[in-house]
Amino acid sequence: MKLLGITGGVGxxxxxxxxxxxxxxxxxxxxxxxxxxxxxxxxxxxxxxxGEDIYQNGxxxxxxxxxxxxxxxxxxKSLEDLIHPKVGKIFLxxxxxxxxxxxxxxxIFYESALLFETQKQDEFDKIIYVHAPLEKxxxxxxxxxxxxxxxxxxxxxxxxxxxxxxxxSNFVIMNHGEPLEEEAIRLIRYLYV
Numbered sequence: 001m002k003l004l005g006i007t008g009g010v011g012x013x014x015x016x017x018x019x020x021x022x023x024x025x026x027x028x029x030x031x032x033x034x035x036x037x038x039x040x041x042x043x044x045x046x047x048x049x050x051g052e053d054i055y056q057n058g059x060x061x062x063x064x065x066x067x068x069x070x071x072x073x074x075x076x077k078s079l080e081d082l083i084h085p086k087v088g089k090i091f092l093x094x095x096x097x098x099x100x101x102x103x104x105x106x107x108i109f110y111e112s113a114l115l116f117e118t119q120k121q122d123e124f125d126k127i128i129y130v131h132a133p134l135e136k137x138x139x140x141x142x143x144x145x146x147x148x149x150x151x152x153x154x155x156x157x158x159x160x161x162x163x164x165x166x167x168x169s170n171f172v173i174m175n176h177g178e179p180l181e182e183e184a185i186r187l188i189r190y191l192y193v
Contacts, residue, residue: 001098002107003123004191007115008130009162010155011137013175017130018111020184027098029091031112035083039065042082049078070154084118107191116160116168128187129169131162136177 008014015030022028039046040060047054050068054061069076091110098106110124121127132140141147166172171190173183 001095001103001105002125002191004107004109005115005121005124005127006109006111006130007113007127007165007169008132009137009159009165010113010152011141012130012132012162013173013180014111014113014130016175017128017173017180017184018109020180021109021187024184024188026109027106028109028111029094031087031091031110034087034090038083038086039079042086045082046079049075049082066151066154070151070158073158076158080114080118113159116165121168126170126191127168128171128173129166130173130175131166132175132177136175140177 006014006018015032018028018030043055046060050065054064054068056064065079069079095108098108109128112118112120115121115124115127138149138152141152142149171187173180173187175183
């Protein structure tokens, strides 16, 4: 079994690559979406960290969460300490299920924005970094997530730099806003070598 990490800065297209690989028939795991789901479902623990008003009408307020995390880094750390072990446990269960089915020859692509920040890079056979030009990232995040430029900057500043992530990765995918099928095929060829 090969574990392949997909990472990149916010708005680079990690999910687009993961979905492309999934369409090609590869197994994938989306740690970022799972972390959001866990945050949504663990209301009492998250409220203990961020306050009861962090959920409005039973739904997590991403805006309030972001504002509080970036104004008080200790809150961000508390949330990560709550969420990351739960994500890791679910992923290990998935790996055990794959092994139990006798499919331990497969490749699994694991998407996580914080692969390096959480010190998980050594758990993977290869790290794939997805990169996109800064202006495209801002444009996409403003349009599709309705984020302000200030909020995007805070997220980017909280992550390891793009340059460092690229240097620490085994393979770089360039995302210029086009479909990523050709880049995914180039990646698969690289991985077969």
